[in-house]
Amino acid sequence: MPLMNSTISPKACTRSIESPPLSLSRTRQLSAMGLPRGHRPPPWRVHLLAVLCFVALKTAAAAPRTGSTGGGIGIASITDMGMKDAISAKYVLRKDPVNDVIALKESMKYFDADFFNDSKLREMEDGAKEMNVPAFRENRKLVALENGGLHNPSVLVFKSSWTANKKVKEIKSFNYPHTPVVHCPCNDEDIAFMTIAELGELIRTKKTTSHELTGIFLRRLKRYSTVLKSVVTFTEDLAYKQAKEADDLLEQGKYLGPLHGIPYGLKDIIAVPQYNTTWGSKTFKDQVIDMEAFAYKRLKSAGAVLVAKLVTGSLAYDDVWFGGRTRNPWNIEEFSTGSSAGPAASTSAGMVPFAIGSETAGSITYPAARCGVTALRPTFGTVARTGVMSISESLDKLGPFCRSAVDCAIVLDIIRGTDVGDPSSREIALEDPFHVDITKLTVGYLDSAEMEVVDVLSAKGVKLVPFKLNYTVASVQSILNITMDVDMLAHFDNWQRKGHDDEYEAQDQWPVELRRARLVPAVDYIQAQRTRGKLIREVQESFTVDAFIGNVTDWELVCLGNLIGMPIVVVPTGFKSIEHPPKDDTRRRTTVTTGIYAPPEHDHVALALAMAYQSVTDHHKQRPPVDDLGPNDNIHG
Structure with a gap:
């Protein structure tokens, strides 16, 4: 979950607390x-x-x-x-x-x-x-274990599909486009900012090895992790072991696909055997969950190479964790937001080609927007969450941070699927995003949409129309807060009872919300879910387009999208000047992004539109000025 205020300040983490006024009943007494x-x-x-x-x-x-x-x-x-x-x-x-x-x-x-x-x-x-x-x-x-992960999941399962009793189609892998001839750059920096598709072609044609790529990205992680505070654990031994396996397979003529030998990072709420899974919290910083999370299994089977566990805000809230606060590569004196802070910052800085993050309420969209990377929050239930810390079983989703929408589609194709450990996960028969005819789509745009995206897609043959979501439910934000807070408290009940909330890194965040969650009656939790159902029906009725373009960080839209289980692709669309720039010349910028939203189970539509936009623009190819440091910053190597 994100926190809006994310500019570095001496008072950034303080909060004014005043004595409350006398209550009405007390005054009467x-x-x-x-x-x-x-x-x-x-x-x-x-x-x-x-x-x-x-x-x-x-x-x-x-x-x-x-x-x-x-x-x-x-x-x-x-x-x-x-x-x-x-x-x-x-x-x-x-x-x-x-x-x-x-x-x-x-x-x-x-x-x-x-x-x-x-x-x-x-x-x-x-x-x-x-x-x-x-x-x-x-x-x-x-x-109610003190370890609040997704254990004993609820039998009450949220289904995001808008089609009742839909016959399940055969699940087919995407047909990836042919990658043109790729030449291996002479320097590591150019390699670091290549896409998955490009790196995969270098490995497939043996112009580089997984071992060489693993070394390049580990060096970049170590060089910038101290200043960005984006890495929790380096998985170096495992990485070189997996890289060797990938290279050996290729020598035997076995190629596993576009992620074969590609380094990546995982948000540190995703379990990997023999490595700490800290959830960003000092309470759990020595925790080892000896199981392979579903997403990690999928990536491992595809030949991908895990190089690091990346920062999550403490217990998946904002960008504050037990090691500090993660920063934005595009402006080093600004925070990244969160909670997928490490995946966003590390991908943006060329420290990994891609990373897996999660979202309950803005934890993919906010840091992707702040750090200027392409990211996908998929339809709820698309990726099984077995082995992942749970906040809300009806809201949590895993999704990729990448250099491009093409890369997001590749990673989604690998990690999607259902697992017995996550009853909410489903086999969703997405159509192939690489073969969507966008000229047959009608796409709406909200008042908040970046008009450059509208103009580009219109020029590509897409029918664009003004659009507005119509619904009568006025309590969208409170429904999300009630759902998220009560669900999380159920998972972290013992943690709170044992007083560990007093140790939490940012006392004005989860501790306050989870204490207040004790005062939500079961009746009113159910009423909130019934109102959520009304909201879903109303939005479905007003969704008269194939997709729409709108603001990524509007809180009402973030809440609505997550309550519905709607997919979104975050797309970089430009830059603007930062406030209070340094006196000397600086390349620091504030990134501008937009979101392409689609109905549940139509991730392929959002991805196809994002790919069409990025095929004629280069905002997603820009490199942040990570070396443009603040006065007290140092980098290694």
Whole structure:
């Protein structure tokens, strides 16, 4: 999940905390005591009043019925009580069920459910103690591990498809386009910024080896990782082992495809045996999950070479992690945003040809936009998440960061698929993005669209029309927050109960949200999902185009796209000057991007349009000024 404020500042991670105002109920209590509003009496006086009131009520039941209060209960005067009774009453007060009911009644305000009378509240209290709490504890004991990954996934599965009972087509691999003759550059920097397709052709034709490419990218990772803070773990031994296997296979005449021998990085929420999977958190920095994540298995089978575990913001939130804060290669004095901070920054800087990141709510789109790389957030359920840290089982998605839309299509083709460990994953029969006739498409554009993209696609024969998504649901952003926060708390329940949230790297982020998530009633979580269903139906009805072009980082659109499970390709479209540039000449720039959105299960349409745009533009080929350092920065090598 991203955080909007991402410019380096001494106060960047601070937050002002003020004492909250007196609550309305508290003000009323003070007024009832005859005290002026807003004045807080000494605690001993409030306590004494409470004790005296309680003793008066307590002794009334035992006192002679000397008067009538309408209900036939006699009330004894406080002056009739002995001092011993008044003093000992404070001990009785602690255990009295009356106070439990009062506390429950007060707490129900935070659930927007303070409409029960005292009798019903007593029933609720007894039922909760006798039935609910034991069940909560038993369930938690079975599934709420301190390690909050995707273990024991929910049987409640979100399906993003807009077609009910659709017959599953045969799943076919994409037919990749022929790559023209590629010559091997003379210097490492030129090699580092080649596309997957180009590097793959160099390996296939034996103009370079996987071992040589692995060395080039490991050197770049080590050179720039300190200043960018984008790498958690170098997997050097594994990388050279996998590179040797790729080279040996090629010598035997076995070529595994376009990722054969290609180095890459994984966001550090994706498990790889024998290597730490830290989730960016100091709590888990020594954690080793000895399993192969589904995405890693797919890439390994395709002959790809893992060179590094890349930074995730702590517990997949923003760009702050236990090693610092990841920075933007296009402007070293600016942060990358997150949470797929390492994949975005490392791909942008030519430290890896591609990387796998994840998104729950903006964690692919935001850093891709900030760092100026092409990226794909696929349809929900396209890539199985087995072996990946879970935030929300109905929102989390894995997707690639690459140099081009062509590369994104290649990587998607390799990693897509279903796995028994992720019930939400599906075999989605995407059409081949390399063979979509874009002249038959009608594409809408929002007011926020970059018009250069509109003009280029129009010139390529695409029908472009003004477009607006119509829906009546006004709570899109809160639906996403409720869903994401409650789901994540279920996975990190024990983590919070053990007080590890006090160790979290940015206290104004997940800890605050997950504490508040305790106050979301199950009923209202379900109501949020029902409203989500209404939103999906309304958007589907208003989706009268094959795809649309719009802003990548508009928060409403980010929330809507993730709640629906909609794919998007992030496309670099240009640059603008940075604010407050250094006095000397600088190549630092702010990247400009746009998004190409498609309905669920139509990733091929978004990819085809992005490829068409990039076939006649070169914004995605530009190289960031990583060596344009700040005054206190150093690089190695």
